[in-house]
Amino acid sequence: MTSTPELLRPGSYVYGTWHSRPDGQTLYDAVYGRPVAVLSSEGVDFAQALAYGRQKGAALRRSTFHERARALKALATYLMERKEDYYTLSLLTGATRRDSWVDIEGGIGTLFSYASMARRDLPDERFLPDGRVERLGREGTFVGRHLLVPREGVAVQINAYNFPVWGMLEKLAPAFIAGMPSLVKPAPQTAYLTERVVRDIVASGLLPEGALQLVSGDPGDLLDHLQEQDMVAFTGSAATAARLRVHPNIVARNVPFSTEADSLNASVLGLTVRPEDPEFKLYVKEVAREITGKAGQKCTAIRRAVVPRGLVEAVTEALRAELARVTVGDPARDDVRMGALVSVEQRERVRETLSSLQKEAQIVIGGERDLLGGDREKGAFLDPTVLLCPSPLTATGPHELEAFGPVATLLPYDTLDDAIELAKMGRGSLAGSVITHDRAEATELVLGMASTHGRLLVLNRDDARESTGHGSPLPQLLHGGPGRAGGGAELGGLAGVRHHMNKVAVQADPTTLMAVTREFVPGAEVREDVVHPFRKSFDEIQVGDSLLTHRRTVTEADIVNFAGLTGDHFYAHVDEIGAREGIFGKRVAHGYFLISAAAGQFVSAAPGPVLANYGLENLRFVEPVGIGDTIRTRLTCKRKIRKDLRPGETRPTGVVEWRAEITNQDGALVATYDILTLVERARDAYDPLPEPPESEQVIPDAAQA
Incomplete structure (x- = not known):
């Protein structure tokens, strides 16, 4: 008690x-x-x-x-x-x-x-820069970007x-x-x-x-x-x-x-599912869990169980057996699986709705059971109840009335189009689910239901072990839905953050926009220093720091050697006749050779604050580079990202994102990409204090302990 x-x-x-x-x-x-x-x-x-x-x-x-x-x-x-x-x-x-x-x-x-x-x-x-920098003028002196x-x-x-x-x-x-x-x-x-x-x-x-x-x-x-x-x-x-x-x-x-808003969420059992399939048991357990979890008081709970007409009896009997194992009573007891509704007033509202639903559906599972603790009259208990609506496509109650408690209605269907129509008759739902192992069936149901749902779960034997279930919103994914569900967009990862911010379009010259956003903007003024950027620590590097490398002329030997080293003998690189007949009209250097050659141009070889290459993003090859063309690279600090020390780490670091632009002898851009480097930084106020060496640690004596 x-x-x-x-x-x-x-x-x-x-x-x-x-x-x-x-x-x-x-x-x-x-x-x-x-x-x-x-x-x-x-x-x-x-x-x-x-x-x-x-x-x-x-x-x-x-x-x-x-x-x-x-x-x-x-x-x-x-x-x-x-x-x-x-x-x-x-x-x-x-x-x-x-x-x-x-x-x-x-x-x-x-x-x-x-x-x-x-x-x-x-x-x-x-603030959050949003999207890419948009070039608004022909000469590149007028640009724009959205900020949040x-x-x-x-x-x-x-x-x-x-x-x-x-x-x-x-x-x-x-x-x-x-x-x-x-x-x-x-x-x-x-x-x-x-x-x-x-x-x-x-x-x-x-x-x-x-x-x-x-x-x-x-x-x-x-x-x-x-x-x-x-x-x-x-x-x-x-x-x-x-x-x-x-x-x-x-x-x-x-x-x-x-x-x-609360919605009449549907769960569809696929036409291809048979009673002996794992998906049949998964469906029954999922519906039973959604009926009884939180005593059915979940805005995402299954209110409408959409099942093939030929499986209605089998689903009903399986649900009856599953729900019979649910004990109801005082939730403080270890042997109780379902507690009460939140209040007597709420229970009475559910009973009124249940009575209205019975105008078009009949109760097939219900009745009071013995309570394991609690007060049947003064408490807010209502036992699990399942109804069956034999003609759901012509009924209105199951698609309009929500009993916000341990209540669900079985809706038989004959074709997948009917199942989709029944799901959509809820006029917008927070969550829906499809239980099937047939991928074609899952595809048809998901795409058919998608326009009226905020989230759809496809449950089968392959994902059941890790699935969080029909009714569980996750921070990374949208929690909301169209129509009756309210049209809201809670959670959804960073979309939930952006929802609370104002979006403004900022138009300026590239250098000013870079100053505002603290991210490099193509065309902005850069700073070149006698100190190589890779000789600077994370704290010393500034957005806009730049290096223009020496030139390198690409030779036939470069192409042949790179093909031999990598095994990439694509005809455009090594076949004179094939290349002449291809889209370039000549043999060209491997794109990945250009990246490798560029690294050789801008890397500072000696040990220093740059600890590792952290990644490469947004790679684009713009123009081909042939034998005899000359390339050079401009490397510019695009932005900086401080990294927290993880457990066991002793060396504070940050990530520096560099914009790399490879150009040819005519100044034309041939390739562009972003490089991420892991760079050492100074310890700051957010870093945990380092553990002293064992020899310096103070060990209390027995009396102090």
């Missing part, structure tokens, strides 16, 4: 202080129906909270992507050390340990993921009750990396868990002041005070989203409004 803590009074954290009241809305635990918390946001000045976030957000915007990433990683580590406190509170929401794992550690894992993505894929800057900069407002995040930790952190992570402060408004039913995590975040001191605010309780007139630089991200029902989207102030100020 879950123990009842002292009555909680979740507070709001706004304009740098905590606000709470002794009275307000009483919340009840989902398992036994006992009072668990009192919630109120009375007294919160929402205009002041937004103004505070905008003002204090300046410090966050001044930090770089890498600095934000380090803070996010440190925060994730800090929260992970305190996760057991969150698990204890999560039991009161009706969630089992497994359900809570997705919410708690899944949410913290999202912080880790965004910290990693930002360090790996974003520059150590507070943080919006100077507050990201208002209105979350649903079903994932009180993950729902907050999956929005906070990309907004924070983008440099935008967050104001979180959790759903009241589980706000006490969200508040507990925010208390730890505030206590950690790891985020800049104003980067995170929390409103526990009614949002009051919050939306009335939004301004053009603010944003709103909403998770919840499609009906509520539609109402909020047309709020007069949001419309008048054109405030970006992103929705991740």
Whole structure:
């Protein structure tokens, strides 16, 4: 039996202080129906909270992507050390340990993921160059490029009750990396868990002041005070989203409004699948897991199970057997696999929807079972329920009504076109899945369903071992969907970061654009020094540092020797007659010979700060080089990327990206590419202190130990 803590009074954290009241809305635990918390946001000045976030957000915007990433990683580590406190509170929401794992550690894992993505894929800057430099004039003196900069407002995040930790952190992570402060408004039913995590975040001191605010309780007139630089991200029902989207102030100020709405997600079992196939068992287990996970309270859960008509009976019996093994009761017990819905009110809403669904479908799996702990009346328990709609193409209820609980409807189909049509009748979904081992069938279903889905999983025997399942959003991939699903675009890797930034086109001369973006722009002024660039450390090298090499005339011996060395005897290089009849009209040097020859021109051979070649990117061969042509290379520092020290590393380094341009005797470009070099740098404040040599380590004596 879950123990009842002292009555909680979740507070709001706004304009740098905590606000709470002794009275307000009483919340009840989902398992036994006992009072668990009192919630109120009375007294919160929402205009002041937004103004505070905008003002204090300046410090966050001044930090770089890498600095934000380090803070996010440190925060994730800090929260992970305190996760057991969150698990204890999560039991009161009706969630089992497994359900809570997705919410708690899944949410913290999202912080880790965004910290990693930002360090790996974003520059150590507070802006993001986007796309390539566009040449806007014939002579190359006028160019343009897009930049992404943080919006100077507050990201208002209105979350649903079903994932009180993950729902907050999956929005906070990309907004924070983008440099935008967050104001979180959790759903009241589980706000006490969200508040507990925010208390730890505030206590950690790891985020800049104003980067995170929390409103526990009614949002009051919050939306009335939004301004053009603010944003709103909403998770919840499609009906509520539609109402909020047309709020007069949001419309008048054109405030970006992103929705991740509950949707009638479908899972399709392929026509080629037979009951004895592994895919049949995978399908049954996936549907059962989505029905019972979080007691069906997932915006990505399978609501419509689309199965071949000839397999309806087999799927029904297999589902009945699978669901019979699901024990329901107090989630604190080890022998319970499914807990309660979040509240009695939510259970009654599901029952009402279930009753409406039965106008076009009948229950084939259901009925009350014995509870293993919990209170059947005061708690919010609802047993797993499966319906069958015999004529789904002409029905409306299964495609319009969502029972946000442990409920799914079987929809029989006869052809793949019918299956696709049924999936699309949900009018837009966050997630869909296709279970088949037939690649042609999978292709037809995926491409047929793609326009109305945000994410599609193809599940079969080959990927089942690693698959995260139908209902699991991942930080690297889009979490959102068109139509009924809201049209939002949460997560999606760096797309979630870009969503919180303003895109501006900057037009200038190449040298000025290089100064603004701190990345080399073709045509910009370069700096040539008597010191070879490879003799400079990471800290000494500057963007625009350049070297123009000596010349080299390509000979027939070069081509023959390179062919012999590599085994590349392509006719254009070694066959005089074939080459004459080819597109070049003559024998030409190997493209990879040109790269090798260029390296010989610009490399400084002696040991120095350049430690290794780190890679080569964006290679293009522009013009052929024949026997007797003369080449030279210009090497220019394009950008610099500081690397963190990894465990076990003692030598601080950074990556320098160089633009290499090989030209011929006429000055024409014959090849261009980017070279990455690993370069030694000085130790800085972000590097861990080096371990002292063993001889210098102080070993405490037994008494001190």
